[in-house]
Amino acid sequence: MKNVVIVSLSLLLAACASESYITDVTTQSHTEEFAVADVPKPVVSAQGTAEGISEQNVEMNVIKMAPAEEKKVVRISPQSPAKPAVTITPPTEKQIAMNPRYGFTIQVVAVGSQNKVDQFANQLPKGEQPIWENYKVVNGTKWYTVLYGDYASRDEAAQAIQTLPAEFQTLKPFVKSIDSIKSSDYPTLNKLN
Numbered sequence: 001m002k003n004v005v006i007v008s009l010s011l012l013l014a015a016c017a018s019e020s021y022i023t024d025v026t027t028q029s030h031t032e033e034f035a036v037a038d039v040p041k042p043v044v045s046a047q048g049t050a051e052g053i054s055e056q057n058v059e060m061n062v063i064k065m066a067p068a069e070e071k072k073v074v075r076i077s078p079q080s081p082a083k084p085a086v087t088i089t090p091p092t093e094k095q096i097a098m099n100p101r102y103g104f105t106i107q108v109v110a111v112g113s114q115n116k117v118d119q120f121a122n123q124l125p126k127g128e129q130p131i132w133e134n135y136k137v138v139n140g141t142k143w144y145t146v147l148y149g150d151y152a153s154r155d156e157a158a159q160a161i162q163t164l165p166a167e168f169q170t171l172k173p174f175v176k177s178i179d180s181i182k183s184s185d186y187p188t189l190n191k192l193n
Contacts, residue, residue: 104157105132105147107176108168117144121192123165124148131193136186147176147189 109120117133124131129149136143148164151157157175164173181189 103178104151104154104175105178105181106149106151106157106161106164106173108146108148108164108173109171110143110145112142112144114144117146117192120146123167125165126193129160130191133190133192134181134186135188135190136184147181148173150178 108124111117111120121131121133124146132147134145134147136145149157149160151160154175154177161169161173161175178189181187
């Protein structure tokens, strides 16, 4: 764009410098005319109202609307026969045994071999509470944990730690949620007794 202006300007100056340059300037103008439509004004009578319009005519021509009626909800019953009611039956003994209640247990010890799991499990009191083992891998290392008991609450499990033999209490057992074991990456909870 700058180049065009510079070239045009230089040609114009060159033409002005020469004696043979003739300038012929012409102009044009254009005017458009629009017709204005005639808008009739209402004829007003001497009383200040438009001709043919009175208060009575206005009231007759006003449409009066009644207040909206409330919508009524109509419920339609299905034409198909009613389905029989669902009955809930309690679980069978077999189903209860398959889905035991998940509460809290005590993690007694964590060892690195199955043989040690068996040694510790044999030293725990028999018959009173269930004994489990749980296999898991932590940072590439295999661990077997020995778990003792099934308690309804965390407090009940914490009190049961005091009833363990003294050799297990020195291992610092702690309460663990069975549900957290079941939802872990390695839920391999096996009952030993």
